[in-house]
Amino acid sequence: MTALGFLYPGHSAEDDYPRIEVLMGGSVRLHVIHTDIGEDAHRVDALLEMGSPARLGAGVEELRHSGAEAVVWACTSGSFVYGWDGAHDQVRALAQAAGLPASSTSFAFAHAVKEIGASRVAVAATYPDDVAGRFSDFLKASGTEVVQEKASGIITAAEVGTWGRDEVLELARSGDHPDAEAVLLPDTALHTAAYLTELEEELGKPVLTANQVTVWEGLRLAGRRVREPALGTLFLQKPQVVS
Template identity: 30%
Template sequence: MSRIGLLIPSSNTTIEPEFYRALPSHITLHSARLYLTQIATDSIENVVLDMEKQARNLASADVDVVILGATAPSFLKGLGYDREVTERIEKASGKKSSTASTALLEALRHLGIERLALGAAYDEKVNGIAKSFLEANGFQVVNAKGLGLVDNLTVGRLDASTALDLARAIDTPDAQAIVLACTNWKSMQVLEQIERELGKPVLSTTQVCIWAALRMMNETRAIAGYGQLLRSLAPALQD
């Protein structure tokens, strides 16, 4: 039996069920919560204050990896901040770790994506920070739009149809992929439909977290039903 440790915002009600549905039966999920109710810059910055303590708690369950399943807290301070956060988690837990933002960057490179359209649940300010983070990492964001939400419980109550609608709205001919950002925003169940309609890969930040965790654990069996990325599982390159 393998174990994934997941650090999530306290008000996130979506990422755990989406993980459960996609994970193979021999892998279990174990979560720790970091206090956050509002997707605003001050709240996002503070979410990592308790991160090391909760990472150590997860390590005590003998998890194999620890993932920060929160997108905005891992891109908030720009280029390289996701790696800084990963290093803090690894130092505290002694486990291989990653963040939602790091996983997204790696997934885009894995699929050979250079140009993307970005959809998110965030307001204009946070969505702008997400766009800048992606561009600083070498990707061209050809279109970006957010739902304008700040209250995280409100995000968690959205139907997955909102992700489908926004993906359709932001798609452009020059976008090689669609990115749907925010792990509290239901989207996993519509990824296949969006890919069929638009004819291109669709990445959600929950999906890329699952992909990154499984790769770090050398779990390489393809997972169907949640987009091209999880059907393309392959071991992570070793240093």
């Protein structure tokens, strides 16, 4: 059985991971290790501290005992806030500390956009304007065109974690754009795993969400493919044969 490790900041929507694990039929074990977020704020200084080496490193020892084959820093804003080069430095340091292949949710979005063959996307973010703008800049650095960016102005992950189906669907609808080939919903504090099929049916196009792409990225690092329609277009590619 493939085992994957996720360093998840605080407690908001971590229950998306056991839900995704069940949807994948129990063939992959998802180990979620919580990191201390410090101040819960979608503010640049707080996000830089949230993703600091000291905070990520604190979860690595527990990760080593999980049997994980790869690790993903399960935080979008706490990775893209460092910029394209800084986010690379962040995951390199994590890989060295853990002794495992490593990535982050921001790179998961960049890789997932390419996986589904999209080049133009719309961003529907929970964040304030300046933070949402940094995510769009990160995507542009990856070669993706952002045709529209919507920022909801939510300051804390705790508030985002209270959003349910209606708020998530409205966020996606309001952030969509006719020229977008896919809609991206960053923020691992947002519950989305239960709504992926409905989101794509509502918008008529692929929808990529933070916890969804984070799990997919872990699988990618471990050399696994899982086909599961309930997890959206991203999980509809032909699975890799595992001997």
